[in-house]
Amino acid sequence: MPKWFTPVAIMCGAMLALSPLVIASADYESTMGLVQKIFYYHMPSAWIFLIAAVVCGVASIRYLVTGDPRHDRTALAAGELLVVFGLLTLVTGPLWARKAWGTFWIWDARTTSSLVSWMIGCAYLILRRYGGPGSEKLAAALALFGMANVPFIYISVNYWRTIHPATSVVPKLPFTMGFPLWFCVITFVLLFMVLLKLRVRVEEQQARVDTLYLSLDER
């Protein structure tokens, strides 16, 4: 493991343990009250969901261009994280919406495009798991569609009619709400780095095992 891994993992664990206290100290939002505090885990999850889609897409492009299996391993690890953080986003959002909007789900541009992106992530993992030999390149092409959806998800709330909060909410947050949010964003970014590295490590070791089996067969 690289030198940065252990300190970052410890820091991430400590920040994750502290985050409920930081969130509890945040001010209540005037119209939504207590339920608005779901936002402090929902939004960082959503950002990591989008970052994972971009990492998966970029690594897939590099794999398609160079054929280097290291990029393929990174893409697979990021694809798995896309599905995990996408699930967190798509569950915490409706729990907040039930109170704020009066319904768990509406089919607007933001929610629908996020669901489509998550389903592309699931399709990527299913293809990798059951696609057989050569499915890596097909899955890499699928990951490009997942990445292409990211800007659409981000700007959807600004261009289409929706009741989902706009992207302008974040820069306008007062310090008492902004600090907990950025604390959680940093925590989730560190968590993403740690999990990505661990997951890539699993694939690296698996590749070594496969190589050893091949060398044994050749004897």
Add this chain to the structure above:
Amino acid sequence: MKTMKRWCAVLSVWMVWGMMVAAQQPTRQDEFVPIDQLPPQEQLAAAPLLIGAYAFVLVVLFLYVYSVARRLTNVQRELERLDTSIKQGGRA
């Protein structure tokens, strides 16, 4: 192949459920009722939703970390076993 069929069945059920949810229309409102006049069972509390959301995030993250750690341990154990076999000159 069996697993693939199972996945297809799960996805089909999920898509049918999604279409049913999409087809649902909210009922028209005939009168406005102040929230404090609602019966207690219809007043939606925020705390269960908030606790549910945080519990879900922490449980999913814990399960994922556990799953990755278990996979890493298994693959490292297999690697050590193969290394030992190769050093002994035999087949694993």
